[in-house]
Each structure stands twice: as structure tokens, then as C-alpha cells.
Amino acid sequence: MKDIIRHIEAIIYASAEGISLKDLREVLQDSLAIEILKNELQGFIDKIKEKYDTDDFVLQLVNINDHYQFLTKAAYHPAINQLQQHKDKKKLSQAALETLAIIAYRQPITKLEIEQIRGVNCDYSIQRLLEKGMIQITGKADSLGKPLLYATSTQFMLHFGLSSTKDLPQLKDIVSEENTIGEIIE
Numbered sequence: 001m002k003d004i005i006r007h008i009e010a011i012i013y014a015s016a017e018g019i020s021l022k023d024l025r026e027v028l029q030d031s032l033a034i035e036i037l038k039n040e041l042q043g044f045i046d047k048i049k050e051k052y053d054t055d056d057f058v059l060q061l062v063n064i065n066d067h068y069q070f071l072t073k074a075a076y077h078p079a080i081n082q083l084q085q086h087k088d089k090k091k092l093s094q095a096a097l098e099t100l101a102i103i104a105y106r107q108p109i110t111k112l113e114i115e116q117i118r119g120v121n122c123d124y125s126i127q128r129l130l131e132k133g134m135i136q137i138t139g140k141a142d143s144l145g146k147p148l149l150y151a152t153s154t155q156f157m158l159h160f161g162l163s164s165t166k167d168l169p170q171l172k173d174i175v176s177e178e179n180t181i182g183e184i185i186e
Helices: 002-014 019-033 038-052 074-089 093-104 110-119 123-131 154-158
Strands: 059-064 067-072 135-140 147-152
Touching: 002 019, 002 038, 002 067, 019 038, 038 059, 067 074, 093 110, 093 123, 093 147, 110 123, 110 147, 123 135
Parallel strands: none
Antiparallel strands: 059 067, 135 147
16 A cells, blocks of 8 residues: 555646646556556545645645646745746847857757857757747757757747847947948948
8 A cells, every 4th residue: 555655646746737646546546457446546646635634745736627736835936936946037149149149039949050150069059949948849940950949938929028020130230330340321
């Protein structure tokens, strides 16, 4: 019985969006090769919930929309909120900003095309931008090897206050006379 309860805990913990009793039963039957009745499973869930309701644990087992999942207890929400704000404050590096600008203006674009424009490897920058949700994979190119295509995401639009990529500044808006080299002939 203890082994079944541990399996249930592990499955619920690994389910990012939670798991329904029906799906949980199916997973347990497939992994342990035993038949578990619905009321037995509910009893195991109740024992787990009771265990995590004690002050010994920072997590609690909750049922949201008929899906069970582990969440942090309300007492720890201020600390979790601070962690989230700390993560959000971390700025993008110059390389990541350059990569993001190239993607924004040339989307959809492959990693190879980005690297040809920048002249350096962009693996790390692309990975960081994907992690932050600033870019997304939009498909695969028809060229040799079917490389991934990258484009800006909704998060990018929200972050920079844009409603579409047409709202991006145009080159003529960015380049000023002070940034030109040589004489201007009229």
C-alpha cells in the first residue's frame, strides 16, 4: 500500500497541469499492472492530502477542475512571488538583444540565417530567448535539413507594448544624422 501511495505522489508531482482520477487510474494500472478501484484510489488520495496538510510540508495536494496537483501553501506565496519578480528582473544580454532584434525584423528565420547576420554562434542566445518566452518555434524551413524557424512570441509583443510587428521602429526612425558617416549631399 505504501508503494502505491508513493507512486501516486510521484505521478501527481510529475503532472504539471494536474491529473484526473481516471488518468491516474490508467497510469497506475499500466505501470503497476494492478486493478485499482475508483473508491480505493480516492482513499489513497485522501491519505496523501492528509499527509501534506500537516505543517511538515510546504506543498499541499489540491483538486482544481477535477485534476489533482501539488501547489505551495498560501503562507509561502510572498516568497514565491519575490522569486518570480527576481527572475523577471534578469535582463537580456547584449547578444540576446541583438539576436532578438534580428528575429523580430526577419521572422520567420532560421538559426543559420541569424548566425550569418551576427557572424557568431547564437545557440545560447536562442535558448535564453526561448526560456524567457520572447521567441517561439513556428515550424521548419523547406531548405536542406529542415531547420527550425523562429519568430517573436506574444510575450515579446506584450513586453514591448506592440500590437503587431508592423509597430516595430523602422530603420529610418532609428538612424539619425548624428549616426551617419561622411558628408550628406543634398
